[in-house]
Amino acid sequence: MCLQILSEKISLFLGAGSIANKIAPMLKQAGFHPYAAGSLSHAKNFALMYGFEKFYTDYEKLLKDQNIDLVYINTPHSLHYDHIKICLENNKNVLCEKSFTLNFKQAKELVELAKTKNVFLAEGIWTRYMPYIDIIKDFLAKDLIGKIVSIEANLAYNVIHKNRITSLELGGGVLLDVGIYTLNFALSFLKDEIKNIIATCKKMPSGVDESNGIILEFKKGAFAFLNSSVAAISDRKGVINGTKGYICIDNINNPSSIKAYDKERKLIKDCLVPKQINGFEYEFQACFKALEQNKIECDEMNHEEILKMMNLMDRVREKMGVKFIGE
Known part of the structure; x- marks a missing residue:
């Protein structure tokens, strides 16, 4: 991995939800480096508000930045697959907010891609790290x-x-x-x-x-x-x-x-x-601990557990008769 682990530079893919506003102020307090914010609509205002060095209104340009150690994704569930995939394809380490993807099929493909590329991939289900x-x-x-x-x-x-x-x-x-x-x-x-x-x-x-x-x-x-x-x-x-x-x-x-x-x-x-x-600091601490140990997953929520949970939720949705668009 061609990373500057010690600098712990974090980039955020911003969604419309409020969770990014909880993550951002925690970063500096926990000793991390809020480096870049990426959003198609409000990256500049967000970056200025929370002290990020840079902002990008184009995700592809953000992913060309070689100074990023970890990308945190908190966009809507339906976008997780595409956003994780583009990060992995650009050799960027990823911590993606729950739910990891829409379904098991998407999750399995991404876990296999992370292993093939030897790039770190984790799910931000914060309770598992507490x-x-x-x-x-x-x-x-x-x-x-x-x-x-x-x-x-x-x-x-x-x-x-x-x-x-x-x-x-x-x-x-x-x-x-x-x-x-x-x-x-x-x-x-x-x-x-x-x-x-x-x-x-x-x-x-x-x-x-x-x-x-x-x-x-x-x-x-x-x-x-x-x-x-x-x-x-x-x-x-x-x-x-x-x-x-x-x-x-x-x-x-x-x-x-x-x-x-x-x-x-x-x-x-x-x-x-x-x-x-x-409470959000624990998942970021776990990610950087894993990266320092040259791991591509976190012990607290490893790839097997991610896939196990996604498979279980698929089975539950099948029982409830809930099906997402495209499935």
Whole structure:
């Protein structure tokens, strides 16, 4: 890789969503170099606002810049495939916001391209990189709650007014935007093969899912009960139920505390999550750690896990009868 890893120069492909406005101010605070912003409409204003050295209104010109160490993509889901591909073809390392692509087929092609080109590729599903995942794994390794019997998770935000959410053309709906977090939460701790999937949803007029309920049955007998919505407000809690107790997470999308309880439902372990800038720094730290080790994927969310998740969401959408344009 012909990269200047130590400078950690980051470029952003800007989408219309607000997430870029959360990423940008974090970069300098976390010790990264906000180098270039790329957008077809508002690159200049964005770059000036957040202190980027350069801006590009043409993605192809941005990708010719040899000083970029990592491109972060946060455009709509439907554009991820094209934007990741053009980056990889130009030998640019990529961190792409979730959902990685629209479907498994697109994801598989891109992972294979990254391997062929020996270029770094990762998915920005921020919860997979957060310290709380390891805290829970430590609770489980210490056998605080025994064997996992079931996992429950819910996540809902009332964002139904946003065009990217309602649009079938943009790969909208709750699953790829919000439900992906409940699925990732469950699969972070249940590594068994999925035996059966039950999924249903309420659809919007456009054909995308507005709210959904998902049950995953695993081969060794555990279950995951998951629900998500873009038309409601929920408590965002997660629970891991075991044979000897249970673990409660106050917010699966960005928790502040994790508590373990015994058979008598008495608190036996209470752990505060480490202080953070805004939580997005962890995925960038993981990317540059991987690059320094000459890896083309992150340990926290490797290529196999990316493909596993995309395949699972394809299967869930099939159960719900949600199909994107062109599939």
